[in-house]
Amino acid sequence: MSKIKNEWPTQMREALIYRNAMASAAKKSALNAMEFEKRGIPYEEVYRETSCQLAAQNARSFRARMTDPNDLREWGKQMTVEIGKEAFGMEVLECTEDCFAMDMHFCPHLKGWQELGCSDEMCAKLCDMAMEGDFAMAREMGYTLENPQRLANGDHACRVIYRRKD
Numbered sequence: 001m002s003k004i005k006n007e008w009p010t011q012m013r014e015a016l017i018y019r020n021a022m023a024s025a026a027k028k029s030a031l032n033a034m035e036f037e038k039r040g041i042p043y044e045e046v047y048r049e050t051s052c053q054l055a056a057q058n059a060r061s062f063r064a065r066m067t068d069p070n071d072l073r074e075w076g077k078q079m080t081v082e083i084g085k086e087a088f089g090m091e092v093l094e095c096t097e098d099c100f101a102m103d104m105h106f107c108p109h110l111k112g113w114q115e116l117g118c119s120d121e122m123c124a125k126l127c128d129m130a131m132e133g134d135f136a137m138a139r140e141m142g143y144t145l146e147n148p149q150r151l152a153n154g155d156h157a158c159r160v161i162y163r164r165k166d
Contacts, residue, residue: 002120003154008089008106015086022087023112030113030126044129051133059140069141072100072164091157098164103149103157110152120154127152138162 036043066074076095089105109130113123127150138145143162149155
């Protein structure tokens with residue numbers, strides 16, 4: 001029996017479409033990972049690297065829309081657009097110049113992996129590899145990132161805490 005709880009209600013049509021698109025993309029990544037694993041082909045390093053490459057592109061896009069990238073209140077605005085808030089069940093815990101923290105109560109990626117029938121262990125492994133990109137994006141922005149709780153580990157939410165580097 002799975003220890004993972006990954007349900008969060010939404011009735012917003014756009015959020016449901018967004019969730020389904022993200023879950024579908026996550027399924028493809030998971031299927032690739034599982035097939036590589038079956039064939040004994042190392043893939044984790046490549047998966048982590050491509051996550052970092054995409055994150056660097058995303059960070060540049062975010063930075064271009066921000067007046068002051070050193071102000072984490074602006075980062076928070078980038079991270080919590082309405083469709084994202086609804087799709088991920090986001091709850092902002094702190095939003096100051098030096099820190100942006102939130103809980104996400106739903107993960108479309110994780111939902112895709114669960115729909116494929118991935119074990120809790122595989123979900124946690126895929127989550128760890130995908131989160132590599134989030135850490136890379138934080139570094140690219142000049143922030144640190146803490147991720148003390150994860151839905152894929154059976155926690156009640158995925159908590160991310162961005163801090164401005166001193």
